[in-house]
Amino acid sequence: MSLNSVSPDFMAALGADLPEGALRPADPRYLHEPRGQWTGQQTMVALPRSAGEVAAIVRHASRHAVGLLPYGGGTGLVGGQVAPAGAVPLIVSLERMTAVRAVYPDENVLIAEAGVILADIQAAAEEAGRLFPLSLAAEGSARIGGNLATNAGGTGVLRYGNARDLCLGLEAVLPDGQIWHGLKRLRKDNTGYDLRHLLIGAEGTLGIITAASLKLSPRPAAMGTGLFVVQSPRAALSLLSLARDQLGDMVSAFELMHAQGYAFLAEKLPDVRQPFDSPPEWSVLVQLGLARGMVPQDALEALFVAAADAGLVSDGLIAQNEGQSRDFWAIREQIPEANRKIGSISSHDISLPLGALPEFIEQARQQIAQVGAFRINCFGHVGDGNLHYNVFPAPGASRADHEGDRERIKRVVHDLVHRMDGSVSAEHGIGRLKVDDLERYGDPAKLSAMRAIKAALDPKGIMNPGAILRAP
Amino acid sequence: MSLNSVSPDFMAALGADLPEGALRPADPRYLHEPRGQWTGQQTMVALPRSAGEVAAIVRHASRHAVGLLPYGGGTGLVGGQVAPAGAVPLIVSLERMTAVRAVYPDENVLIAEAGVILADIQAAAEEAGRLFPLSLAAEGSARIGGNLATNAGGTGVLRYGNARDLCLGLEAVLPDGQIWHGLKRLRKDNTGYDLRHLLIGAEGTLGIITAASLKLSPRPAAMGTGLFVVQSPRAALSLLSLARDQLGDMVSAFELMHAQGYAFLAEKLPDVRQPFDSPPEWSVLVQLGLARGMVPQDALEALFVAAADAGLVSDGLIAQNEGQSRDFWAIREQIPEANRKIGSISSHDISLPLGALPEFIEQARQQIAQVGAFRINCFGHVGDGNLHYNVFPAPGASRADHEGDRERIKRVVHDLVHRMDGSVSAEHGIGRLKVDDLERYGDPAKLSAMRAIKAALDPKGIMNPGAILRAP
Numbered sequence: 001m002s003l004n005s006v007s008p009d010f011m012a013a014l015g016a017d018l019p020e021g022a023l024r025p026a027d028p029r030y031l032h033e034p035r036g037q038w039t040g041q042q043t044m045v046a047l048p049r050s051a052g053e054v055a056a057i058v059r060h061a062s063r064h065a066v067g068l069l070p071y072g073g074g075t076g077l078v079g080g081q082v083a084p085a086g087a088v089p090l091i092v093s094l095e096r097m098t099a100v101r102a103v104y105p106d107e108n109v110l111i112a113e114a115g116v117i118l119a120d121i122q123a124a125a126e127e128a129g130r131l132f133p134l135s136l137a138a139e140g141s142a143r144i145g146g147n148l149a150t151n152a153g154g155t156g157v158l159r160y161g162n163a164r165d166l167c168l169g170l171e172a173v174l175p176d177g178q179i180w181h182g183l184k185r186l187r188k189d190n191t192g193y194d195l196r197h198l199l200i201g202a203e204g205t206l207g208i209i210t211a212a213s214l215k216l217s218p219r220p221a222a223m224g225t226g227l228f229v230v231q232s233p234r235a236a237l238s239l240l241s242l243a244r245d246q247l248g249d250m251v252s253a254f255e256l257m258h259a260q261g262y263a264f265l266a267e268k269l270p271d272v273r274q275p276f277d278s279p280p281e282w283s284v285l286v287q288l289g290l291a292r293g294m295v296p297q298d299a300l301e302a303l304f305v306a307a308a309d310a311g312l313v314s315d316g317l318i319a320q321n322e323g324q325s326r327d328f329w330a331i332r333e334q335i336p337e338a339n340r341k342i343g344s345i346s347s348h349d350i351s352l353p354l355g356a357l358p359e360f361i362e363q364a365r366q367q368i369a370q371v372g373a374f375r376i377n378c379f380g381h382v383g384d385g386n387l388h389y390n391v392f393p394a395p396g397a398s399r400a401d402h403e404g405d406r407e408r409i410k411r412v413v414h415d416l417v418h419r420m421d422g423s424v425s426a427e428h429g430i431g432r433l434k435v436d437d438l439e440r441y442g443d444p445a446k447l448s449a450m451r452a453i454k455a456a457l458d459p460k461g462i463m464n465p466g467a468i469l470r471a472p
Numbered sequence: 473m474s475l476n477s478v479s480p481d482f483m484a485a486l487g488a489d490l491p492e493g494a495l496r497p498a499d500p501r502y503l504h505e506p507r508g509q510w511t512g513q514q515t516m517v518a519l520p521r522s523a524g525e526v527a528a529i530v531r532h533a534s535r536h537a538v539g540l541l542p543y544g545g546g547t548g549l550v551g552g553q554v555a556p557a558g559a560v561p562l563i564v565s566l567e568r569m570t571a572v573r574a575v576y577p578d579e580n581v582l583i584a585e586a587g588v589i590l591a592d593i594q595a596a597a598e599e600a601g602r603l604f605p606l607s608l609a610a611e612g613s614a615r616i617g618g619n620l621a622t623n624a625g626g627t628g629v630l631r632y633g634n635a636r637d638l639c640l641g642l643e644a645v646l647p648d649g650q651i652w653h654g655l656k657r658l659r660k661d662n663t664g665y666d667l668r669h670l671l672i673g674a675e676g677t678l679g680i681i682t683a684a685s686l687k688l689s690p691r692p693a694a695m696g697t698g699l700f701v702v703q704s705p706r707a708a709l710s711l712l713s714l715a716r717d718q719l720g721d722m723v724s725a726f727e728l729m730h731a732q733g734y735a736f737l738a739e740k741l742p743d744v745r746q747p748f749d750s751p752p753e754w755s756v757l758v759q760l761g762l763a764r765g766m767v768p769q770d771a772l773e774a775l776f777v778a779a780a781d782a783g784l785v786s787d788g789l790i791a792q793n794e795g796q797s798r799d800f801w802a803i804r805e806q807i808p809e810a811n812r813k814i815g816s817i818s819s820h821d822i823s824l825p826l827g828a829l830p831e832f833i834e835q836a837r838q839q840i841a842q843v844g845a846f847r848i849n850c851f852g853h854v855g856d857g858n859l860h861y862n863v864f865p866a867p868g869a870s871r872a873d874h875e876g877d878r879e880r881i882k883r884v885v886h887d888l889v890h891r892m893d894g895s896v897s898a899e900h901g902i903g904r905l906k907v908d909d910l911e912r913y914g915d916p917a918k919l920s921a922m923r924a925i926k927a928a929l930d931p932k933g934i935m936n937p938g939a940i941l942r943a944p
Binding site for chain 1: 486576578579580581591622623625629630632634636637638642645647650651652653654657658659660661662663664665666667669670672673674678687690693709710713717718719720721722742761763765808824825826829849853856857858876895896897898899900901902906910913914915916917918919920921922924925927928929940943
């Protein structure tokens with residue numbers, strides 16, 4: 001079934017069921033996405049204030065067979081939030097649903113509407129003496145509905161899991177316009193199929209999340225940050241293993257960085273303080289979240305000594321105060337910005353079984369060298385097996401020189417990931433960017449089940465048409 | 473569409489595609505379930521040795537429109553594994569698929585076939601220096617495929633989550649006979665709808681799990697067990713909050729017990745050592761799993777002192793060695809057996825928002841007292857909000873005296889749970905026992921989505937027909 005574009009008739013019918021001001025022409029900000037790969041078609045945006053209003057929008061869209069584009073903070077990196085072609089959809093922005101409906105500190109639960117900005121949820125949790133551990137670069141503008149729709153990852157996954165692991169329940173509008181009232185605050189609830197986990201990660205293709213019941217955690221009594229120089233990615237993994245043997249899940253982040261990242265920082269962001277005289281080829285940022293009575297510097301010192309005895313680390317810095325900790329984190333957090341300023345030919349959000357990571361890094365380097373001369377910045381959440389693997393022109397060359405290599409590099413990286421049982425989208429999702437990759441690398445049985453589910457729940461295909469699955 | 477019973481023609485066709493010995497008449501053990509509420513109809517059992525053989529079974533069942541009853545350890549408590557009426561299905565027992573296919577200690581991953589007994593997985597993890605934290609009473613006979621199909625809970629949920637939280641990937645045969653090869657070892661993989669979480673908890677109604685990639689954890693460096701007397705369920709929750717403030721997620725179990733449980737133990741299992749001279753009205757079993765360098769007795773002592781200062785605890789015992797720890801656990805673990813020997817009128821596996829638990833316990837007691845004179849044993853995984861709430865005849869009375877009260881008690885308990893935003897099936901699932909309850913209490917939008925998913929993935933309704941959803 002083909003969809004209709006947003007039309008004056010449709011808008012008039014919809015407008016009659018919504019309060020004044022709920023419909024507007026879409027500002028340019030709704031039509032652009034962070035990587036600048038696509039531009040959305042000019043359209044209208046709906047700004048509902050309640051699940052009931054979202055339901056009215058969905059019912060009208062279903063009746064008129066008009067596509068809906070759910071919109072959170074607009075920070076997604078795979079084009080899930082823009083419709084550059086095809087029938088023109090209505091954008092549904094959740095930005096007016098920004099209430100934290102309730103906080104239950106003793107239950108470690110917070111209930112937020114879909115439009116609450118991630119950083120505001122972190123702040124509300126902190127105010128209640130708790131931690132909402134989802135943490136990622138875009139947290140100042142990303143909204144929780146989008147974080148859940150894309151099953152966002154970030155730096156806290158090692159210890160606390162992905163967005164889906166932090167969600168106890170959802171309120172959502174399904175494609176038939178029914179509101180699912182699923183805002184449970186329960187840790188155990190085995191009453192039928194887990195619709196929550198189906199909507200999480202579905203990128204708005206099976207319904208629109210309007211609110212979520214979120215899992216909070218106790219705040220660690222103390223935090224510690226160390227920056228250790230490791231011999232190799234393999235040594236980094238051994239260090240992780242050692243750290244978890246010593247500290248269990250008090251290891252809360254474990255981020256790998258390559259010398260290329262330090263070099264890009266020095267070149268493009270010279271204000272970021274460089275902690276080493278010369279950038280180590282491989283280094284790891286370790287963060288600990290400790291129980292009461294434990295001293296971060298002691299725990300990191302003990303880890304360093306054991307790692308040095310095992311020949312895993314050759315140098316290391318342990319933050320002595322919050323300022324130093326922030327400096328260490330700034331390095332990791334500014335690498336993506338430095339990358340952007342250099343300008344990558346091709347960037348990849350991949351994951352691998354932990355044990356396969358060192359071999360992947362070596363093989364990918366060799367295979368890319370066969371394509372040509374490039375700089376590689378490979379970094380990321382190595383504790384989760386998640387690498388951001390970005391390929392840049394050699395010094396003196398430009399992106400434009402390598403337009404023709406982009407596809408080939410992508411194929412080299414993704415083929416290798418696939419052969420090693422990895423994922424071609426670790427934390428960003430499929431969106432529109434990776435629809436082809438999903439078709440190429442996805443398990444056929446899973447793909448046919450996904451298509452059957454999509455057709456069953458959204459028979460007219462109005463929900464984020466063209467994202468994840470090609471519109472039929 | 474109505475199903476056909478297992479017939480000689482069907483068995484002959486199926487037999488031609490399976491090795492000798494893979495089909496047998498069902499022994500009585502396949503036709504009974506632990507609570508003795510149902511008896512399955514006499515039928516045949518298929519004993520596949522591979523996903524390929526399961527797929528052949530599914531394809532034949534689909535072609536002949538014969539129902540399939542997936543069978544793990546047979547320990548389910550809601551009748552998901554028996555078909556007492558309707559077209560006679562074929563039982564598919566995974567008991568011959570018992571290989572631990574691989575263990576990756578450095579990745580904290582173990583891959584097991586669906587028929588591996590839970591205790592054997594725990595043992596394999598331990599042998600690799602790791603922990604597989606799913607732990608429940610039936611672990612000596614329950615099989616991991618069933619644990620996942622029912623999203624089993626148990627005593628480790630507070631710290632480690634339900635079965636679904638311990639699964640990284642699945643291999644499963646879908647209702648169309650396709651094998652989904654989804655045994656990923658990844659912590660992050662955002663490539664489309666999460667079929668894994670859809671099959672987990674679906675109780676075999678959407679496919680048959682044949683193997684799973686499971687998440688292991690570091691073994692805590694030291695374990696500690698305390699048995700604390702609390703004033704009330706509310707004090708128990710405050711104690712939990714205090715414990716998590718002090719120890720974060722090193723609190724690995726938190727089990728509430730009522731005096732009634734101790735009394736039943738004294739009456740029916742006098743060999744179980746009673747730790748207190750007179751049973752406390754409310755007590756809590758606290759288990760800690762500690763990081764290196766921490767002393768369990770010191771941590772529990774510090775917790776007790778702080779709790780006593782806050783007026784939460786009046787007495788307490790701290791296990792000084794493994795034997796004492798086992799004794800404390802024996803009390804908790806033998807309560808269900810003592811209950812069974814007393815004979816409950818009505819037993820409930822419910823969960824509530826943590827904050828609502830004290831009020832639920834009080835209101836349920838009052839409302840049940842209005843039905844008649846009963847003994848209530850309320851105990852369980854209070855850290856997860858999960859109570860096993862069992863109602864027994866008054867001393868001198870028998871179950872038979874109360875046959876007429878069973879439905880009324882159940883309605884009182886479940887209505888109250890529902891009103892307080894709880895769940896009428898916290899960890900056991902729906903099976904056949906709670907199909908009515910799901911229809912009564914389930915969210916209508918969720919139920920219609922569930923029915924649409926079932927019809928889309930299993931249009932002939934061959935997968936565990938009548939479980940969770942009434943056969944159409």
